[in-house]
Amino acid sequence: xxxxxxxxxxxxxxxxEEIMDTVAMLKLKRGxxxxxxxxxxxxxxxxxxxxxxxAVGSIALSFPKKTAIAAVSNFIGEEVLGIDSDxxxxxxxxxxxxxxxxxxxxxxxxxxxxxSTPNVVVxxxxxIVSPKGxxxxxxPFESDAGELAIQVALKxxx
Amino acid sequence: MKIITVDDSSTMRRxxxxxxxxxxxxxxxxxxxxxxxxxxxxxxxxxxxxxxxxNMPVMDGLTFVKHIRADSKFDDTPIIMVTTEAAKEDIITxxxxxxxxxxxxxxxxxxxxxxxxxxxxxxx
Numbered sequence: 326x327x328x329x330x331x332x333x334x335x336x337x338x339x340x341x342e343e344i345m346d347t348v349a350m351l352k353l354k355r356g357x358x359x360x361x362x363x364x365x366x367x368x369x370x371x372x373x374x375x376x377x378x379x380a381v382g383s384i385a386l387s388f389p390k391k392t393a394i395a396a397v398s399n400f401i402g403e404e405v406l407g408i409d410s411d412x413x414x415x416x417x418x419x420x421x422x423x424x425x426x427x428x429x430x431x432x433x434x435x436x437x438x439x440x441s442t443p444n445v446v447v448x449x450x451x452x453i454v455s456p457k458g459x460x461x462x463x464x465p466f467e468s469d470a471g472e473l474a475i476q477v478a479l480k481x482x483x
Numbered sequence: 484m485k486i487i488t489v490d491d492s493s494t495m496r497r498x499x500x501x502x503x504x505x506x507x508x509x510x511x512x513x514x515x516x517x518x519x520x521x522x523x524x525x526x527x528x529x530x531x532x533x534x535x536x537x538n539m540p541v542m543d544g545l546t547f548v549k550h551i552r553a554d555s556k557f558d559d560t561p562i563i564m565v566t567t568e569a570a571k572e573d574i575i576t577x578x579x580x581x582x583x584x585x586x587x588x589x590x591x592x593x594x595x596x597x598x599x600x601x602x603x604x605x606x607x
Binding site: 344347348400401402410411414415417418421422424425426428429431432437440441442 | 538
């Protein structure tokens with residue numbers, strides 16, 4: 326896996342679909358992948374995890390408020406009403422689970438990655454800027470609770 | 484049964500606490516947000532079981548486990564690591580550091596009960 330290709334992206338898609346289904350009870354329907362230099366997400370809350378090892382970059386899980394509330398309510402088994410500290414913590418943990426699952430899939434392909442602890446960004450139409458020279462691939466999803474997207478900004482380590 | 488759950492995510496601590504209560508291990512549950520905070524809590528408390536995350540700020544779970552295993556007070560205290568770090572080499576690293584058993588998030592209540600019963604010697 327010498328360059329950014331579908332092989333780098335598919336583990337994150339697989340992980341997101343699996344974790345969101347089993348933990349947040351959202352069946353995801355994948356939309357069309359988009360390659361962007363800098364990714365602007367017109368959503369309200371994003372969990373972001375840094376990646377190092379044989380590839381360097383980040384993965385972000387981004388939600389509109391409505392989808393975030395539904396996902397977190399399902400995840401913790403209690404209804405949440407808005408984006409508060411408990412909601413952002415849960416979004417961070419969902420992102421952590423997706424990154425961890427993807428890391429395991431890469432490991433099975435003999436690609437070793439390390440993941441950071443999650444950060445969560447809240448704000449309408451916020452922008453996640455990739456490092457210069459690191460392309461960002463956005464994968465939108467639809468679910469019964471609304472839209473969400475993952476963004477993978479990754480390049481092979483030198 | 485006194486248990487400490489160590490995780491930087493308040494959500495995960497809440498889920499683990501609720502799950503422990505559901506499976507009959509909810510008598511007394513202490514909490515800490517990272518390894519260092521857990522060492523501070525354990526300086527004044529003994530516990531029957533430690534459940535810790537790996538990936539935490541300040542002091543990660545692996546460093547925390549090494550500190551615990553270096554303390555004669557906690558030589559025999561069972562440790563279960565509950566984390567997303569599911570790669571095979573990570574599991575080996577955790578076991579070598581002194582973790583008794585390992586659960587990959589997400590997990591079901593049955594899996595947590597099974598792992599606890601195993602480390603407490605309640606099943607083969």
